Amino acid sequence: MKLSPRQTQLLRQTFLDYRQSSDFLKRPLVLHRAEGLYYWDAAGRRYFDAIGGIFVASLGHRHPRVVEAVKRQLDVMTFAPPLHGVADVTLDFVEKLASVTPGNLRFVKPFSGGSESVESAFKFVRQYFKQTGRGEKYKFIGRYHGYHGSTFGAMSASGTGKRKTKFEPLMGGFFRVLPPTSLRDRFDSWDECNRFAARMFEDVIVHEDPQTVAGVIVEPIGNTGGIITPTEEYFALLREICDRYDVMLIFDEIITGYGKTGAMFAAQTFDCMPDLICGGKGLSSGVLPLGAMIARQDMGEAFFGPAEEEIQFAHGSTFAGNPLACAAGIAVLDEIVEHDLCEKARRLGRYLFIKLEALKKYGVVREVRGRGILLGVELVRDLKTNEPFPELGRALQEVALDNGLIMRIDPSWFAVAPALIAEEADLDEMTDLIDRSLKGALEKVRACA
Ligand SMILES: Cc1ncc(COP(=O)(O)O)c(C=O)c1O
Known part of the structure; x- marks a missing residue:
């Protein structure tokens, strides 16, 4: 043009x-x-x-249903302050999203996009370990070819070559392993390659000292590496390894969430229960910026207590849980479930x-x-x-x-x-x-x- x-x-x-x-x-x-x-x-x-x-x-x-939901919300309220109030529609969104997540992943904080959700998950996990007696745990392990966003934490967890080297030094405490596709030509079978690739997480956890490792983050299907699709066994091994070393398994489902893979989340598609899910992108079908950090309810409980203990999540963002975006998110999830x-x-x-x-x-x-x-x-x-x-x-x-x-x-x-x-x-x-x-x-x- x-x-x-x-x-x-x-x-x-x-x-x-x-x-x-x-x-x-x-x-x-x-x-x-x-x-x-x-x-x-x-x-x-x-x-x-x-x-x-x-x-x-x-x-x-x-999408007409999503547009209609936003129009209705436009006539009621377009902004609520996340510091000293919360919109009723934001709570409705929390309820709706928690109703479609796997297992007890019911603790939901809406944000305005993917990077924000990932960034929040890292902070959430670090604070969680600090206030549950394991304050030395702060390291995260991701994958080369992984992309988790453009902000410093999310970028530090990513493995996307020149997208990050221009900004080095990145944040400390982030490590990476190779995804199975990078290793496949060295193995006779894809299954064997996946087993090896999953065990690399364990090798890094052990060598970094498990007492210091807080989380593993992966996109269940990795986009930037070319739709990297590991085996179910890969995920089962990841779960086992994370359990063995008391490490949180974080799924970046910013691309894979909301039905695309044949289940609401890829966690269900691959039959693997993470401890946290980061969402974004398709959650509002693009009608408004919307993301979400989703965690195990029992992790959320670790942030609830008397005010003087100061254990609330020390985090915030002005547009988190925006009423218009949440109205869009509810409509998207309703449409996916009902149809x-x-x-x-x-x-x-x-x-x-x-x-x-x-x-x-x-x-x-x-x-x-x-x-x-x-x-x-x-x-x-x-x-x-x-x-x-x-x-x-x-x-x-x-x-x-x-x-x-x-x-x-x-x-x-x-x-x-x-x-x-x-x-x-x-x-x-x-x-x-x-x-x-x-x-x-x-x-x-x-x-x-
Ligand atoms: C897998 C994945 N995680 C995180 C992000 C970052 O999301 P956003 O661009 O909404 O901040 C993206 C964006 O492309 C992504 O593909």
């Missing part, structure tokens, strides 16, 4: 997330309108949104998986992975060597956009997570666009070779 000189200038007065503006200006995308599964740019061109914005519009854009959208994600996921597998005909797809409708496709130059093919991904970025398709392309893999309002016919349209775009990108790359 063509930008006006004013828009071009304005793009130099701001920045895009993790993206070079000069590069973006070569093929800019200024969005103006969105509805359901589609975006329209400022020039009126339509795009199929295969990724729900960025794993956010879980029920599609401007059994988790089951729909499983059904659509099976259909979509087969369609994506069909891309193997181009000889550049190593693997399709993920769960439910959260799926990723790994691109390689050669199926014998499995060498990555970033030029193909970069060409795919351009061709997909030219074809009116928005996905997450990184560039050695791409991911899709269509909104749960999609039907098979929509997935046909989406996968036709993907097929056409991959074919076009391959032609482009081969023409340049």
Whole structure:
């Protein structure tokens, strides 16, 4: 699309997330309108949104039920002070979210996004250990390729190379292990690789001294590494290891939550009970910024007592539990539960998986992975060597956009997570666009070779 000189200038007065503006200006995308599964740019061109914005519009854009709930709340109250009051709708949201979380993960604090939820979880766990007699525990172990947010704690837990090295030194007390995908070619089987990758957490806990380790944080399905999808046994081992060393298992479900993987949370999909869940993104289907830190109720109880003991969580944020965002969150969760959208994600996921597998005909797809409708496709130059093919991904970025398709392309893999309002016919349209775009990108790359 063509930008006006004013828009071009304005793009130099701001920045895009993790993206070079000069590069973006070569093929800019200024969005103006969105509805359901589609975006329209400022020039009126339509795009199929295969990724729900960025794993956010879980029920599609401007879902009527969510928009209606926010409109109703707009007429009642738009802000409540989290320091000396709480909105009734915020408490309703706490109740609603706690009703769909696994086990006794019923202690809920709403926030305005993912980074905030992760940051809060780290602080919560450290304070929890301090006031339950284990104050030496402060270290966290995450994974390379993991992404937990842009703030200092969340970034320190992440393993995303240049996204973090530019800001080093990061916070102390954060360690990382490799995800199973980074090790898979060294093992005969994926199961064995997963066992080894899970045991690396134990090795690090032991070497760091278990008395000092507070938590392990993982995305159940890791996005930035290319929809890394460990085995169920991996999670069972993580749980066992965390129990053995009195370490909190934190699931970053900012992408994997709210139905996408075929259950409300990936914790249920993988049948593994974490101690905390961090939420964000799809929780409001993108209607308003909303995140949540969810913890075991008994952990929450450790923060409740006489005021003079000062054991309340020493944390806060002005927009936490915003009434409009909470109204949106309630509507999203109601819609998922009432229409059994988790089951729909499983059904659509099976259909979509087969369609994506069909891309193997181009000889550049190593693997399709993920769960439910959260799926990723790994691109390689050669199926014998499995060498990555970033030029193909970069060409795919351009061709997909030219074809009116928005996905997450990184560039050695791409991911899709269509909104749960999609039907098979929509997935046909989406996968036709993907097929056409991959074919076009391959032609482009081969023409340049
Ligand atoms: C897995 C994961 N965790 C945390 C975050 C941070 O969330 P936010 O950008 O809402 O702060 C993201 C954002 O992309 C994410 O994908």
